[in-house]
Each structure stands twice: as structure tokens, then as C-alpha cells.
Amino acid sequence: MSFVRDGNVLDGSAVSDHVRGQLRDSVDALADAGATPSLATVLMSTDPASETYVSMKQRACDDLGIESVHRELDADAPAAELFETVEELNADPDVNGILVQMPVPDHVDKRRVLRSIDPAKDVDGFHPENVGRLVAGDARFKPCTPHGVQLLLDAAGVDPAGKHAVVVGRSDIVGKPMTNLLIQKDAGGNATVTVCHSRTDDVGAHTRQADIVIAAAGVPELVDGEMLSAGTTVVDVGVNRVDADNEKGYELVGDVDFESAKEVAGLVTPVPGGVGPMTITMLLYNTVKATSQQVDVPVDLPDTGSLGQEA
Structure with a gap:
């Protein structure tokens, strides 16, 4: 199964559908247990x-x-x-x-x-106890968007181990937990991570050195093709509403200038249809996991290290 279309566009909707199919099996297993x-x-x-x-x-x-x-x-x-x-x-x-x-x-x-x-x-994973467990490498629940990014990378066969990842953004919701997941000594981690933010001088100097760029700053089209090296994997977490000459009067764009990035990147996620569908899917994932833990009924859950093998 391929989750890549148009040569180098990583289809988050397709990955999301695949993961939800696996989660449905877990929900059925829980239902069988009452x-x-x-x-x-x-x-x-x-x-x-x-x-x-x-x-x-x-x-x-x-x-x-x-x-x-x-x-x-x-x-x-x-x-x-x-x-x-x-x-x-x-x-x-x-x-x-x-x-x-x-x-x-x-x-x-x-x-x-x-x-x-x-x-x-x-199930959002933002309680201080759960944040602490994440940092300690014993996550109860991984925050939904960063975990979704991990599975997107896995589905595309991109292993962060040994690679240089640059996270643009330091929010509690995405930037910080994404950084923590990428540096963990675990599947989907083992990367060398640089974090850029609003006080970083010359963000492009860092992103051009990256094997993986994860843009989560909340700034429309902050990262463009000139800030990337050929073959870089680019994951766009941003969803920004900007004025547009259409019926709605606006359009949604990411933190990445998609068209210029697509010309350079090895893989790039679109907005919409990239990270967004994965965020809700991982909320469902955490809900199923929470249920399994609370009723003490083990279920199989898709995770990093499995999707790439199926692609």
C-alpha cells in the first residue's frame, strides 16, 4: 500500500483511513469483551x-x-x-x-x-503527569498531533534514527512534545533535533541542514523551497486562514509554501489533507488505548514501526 501520491506528496488522509481501519478491529475486540x-x-x-x-x-x-x-x-x-x-x-x-x-x-x-x-x-496527553511520563520515555498517551506525525513518517518509510530533524515551533501542543518524541530512544525517535522559534536568527540556516523539517510555528508559509535541501522530508503542521479571492473569502494554508517546497522536498505533506486527519485519528487511538487500560483488556494498536512495513 502506498501513502504517497503525485510523486512526493505524503497523503495524510490515506494514512488516517488505514490507521482507523486498524483501530476498528481494536474497538471490535473491546466490544467482544463487553x-x-x-x-x-x-x-x-x-x-x-x-x-x-x-x-x-x-x-x-x-x-x-x-x-x-x-x-x-x-x-x-x-x-x-x-x-x-x-x-x-x-x-x-x-x-x-x-x-x-x-x-x-x-x-x-x-x-x-x-x-x-x-x-x-x-486523551490529549497534556496533564502534567502525562507530560512528565512522555519526557521520561514512559508515555501513557502521546499527544495527538506529534504522534500523528510519527505515524506519517513511518507510513512513508522515513526512520528518524540518526537523522537531523528541525522542529520549527516550540508550543506545548506540538513543538515541545514533537521534540521529545524525536529524541526518545525508541521507534520513531533517535533523531538529532534542533528547535527553531520566533527568536531564532535565520531559521533557513537550520532547515537547510535538516533531513526532516517539521513546521509548527503558526506562521503562514514561513518555510519555502529556498530554506530546504534537496530530498528533505517536510511535515507541515500549520493550519492558517488567509484572505483569498474566493466565495469564502479565505483559504487554508500551512506553515510551508507548498508549491516551492514540493519542487525540492523528497516528501511533503499538504494542507489540508496532511497532518490534520491524523490528529483526530490519534485522539481516537488514545481513547481506545485508555479504554483498554481501564477495563484491563489488551488490544493491538498500530504504532511506529508497523505502518512502513505495510506500505
Whole structure:
């Protein structure tokens, strides 16, 4: 099975579909043991993008046979209402995973929200305990987007071991955990990693030395073909809305100038259709894994080191 199209475009949608097919087998195995995975989403926002993301996650759960539970709170409600909701979900044995959709309103302490989720149900992987376990090399749950990037690389037969990877961006959601996964002494790791960010002088001087570039800075088309060496693997995590002369009035672009990068890169992910589908798929993955751990029913889960063998 090939996950590459048009010569060097790594098709994240195809990889996502393949992984979901394997996850469906795991969900069926849990069902045979009398357990149905359940994911609870909590939304405290009127942001259209957040509402869309939650709807996409609910549809993905339905497609895979995962039960979805949704709690929607008024954005002006007291912060205590959100924390009470999370506590109720923590205590509910029928809920296996909990995701509070970010961003939350300014009057709610985001870090306290992350700390309030039961680490065993923290399928985003952002609770401090889970972050610590990731750094220590004993991850309970890998954060969804970085883990999805690992599987994309694996599906394309790109092993980071011994290679120079440059991560552009240092966010808690992508940049930092991506760096940690790449340096781990484990499958999908063992890379030499450079991290660039907003204070880095001449980002291109670093990316031109890279075998793998992972762009996650949140800056539209920051990385272009002139900042890459021939044959580099380029993974574009960015999703940016920019003005466009079309019916919507905007278009989505990544942190990579796709057209110029495609002329140079050995492999490149598109936006949309690259990392995005993998992020939701890995949320489903973590929900299935959480269920397996909570009901003590082992299941086979696809992971780094297996997809490339199937490609």
C-alpha cells in the first residue's frame, strides 16, 4: 500500500483511513469483551472553529463505534461550572476519555483545566503527569498531533534514527512534545533535533541542514523551497486562514509554501489533507488505548514501526 501520491506528496488522509481501519478491529475486540470506548468532549466557547472541531471529533467517534458524550457550557458561565463538569466526567466509569476543547474563556485558568482532568482519561496527553511520563520515555498517551506525525513518517518509510530533524515551533501542543518524541530512544525517535522559534536568527540556516523539517510555528508559509535541501522530508503542521479571492473569502494554508517546497522536498505533506486527519485519528487511538487500560483488556494498536512495513 502506498501513502504517497503525485510523486512526493505524503497523503495524510490515506494514512488516517488505514490507521482507523486498524483501530476498528481494536474497538471490535473491546466490544467482544463487553466494553465500548467512550469519549467526552467539553465545549465552553462560541468560537465557530472550536464548534467545528468538536463536531468533527464526534462524527469520527460515531464512524468508529466509539460513544461520544458532549457537554456544552455557556462561555460566560463561572469557571467553577467547567471544573464541576470535568469532575463529574472523571467520576463516571462509562467515560474513558475526556477532552476540553481549547481555547477556554479568559476567566478560566487553562492550566488548571489541564490539571483537573484525570490523567488516566487525559486523551490529549497534556496533564502534567502525562507530560512528565512522555519526557521520561514512559508515555501513557502521546499527544495527538506529534504522534500523528510519527505515524506519517513511518507510513512513508522515513526512520528518524540518526537523522537531523528541525522542529520549527516550540508550543506545548506540538513543538515541545514533537521534540521529545524525536529524541526518545525508541521507534520513531533517535533523531538529532534542533528547535527553531520566533527568536531564532535565520531559521533557513537550520532547515537547510535538516533531513526532516517539521513546521509548527503558526506562521503562514514561513518555510519555502529556498530554506530546504534537496530530498528533505517536510511535515507541515500549520493550519492558517488567509484572505483569498474566493466565495469564502479565505483559504487554508500551512506553515510551508507548498508549491516551492514540493519542487525540492523528497516528501511533503499538504494542507489540508496532511497532518490534520491524523490528529483526530490519534485522539481516537488514545481513547481506545485508555479504554483498554481501564477495563484491563489488551488490544493491538498500530504504532511506529508497523505502518512502513505495510506500505
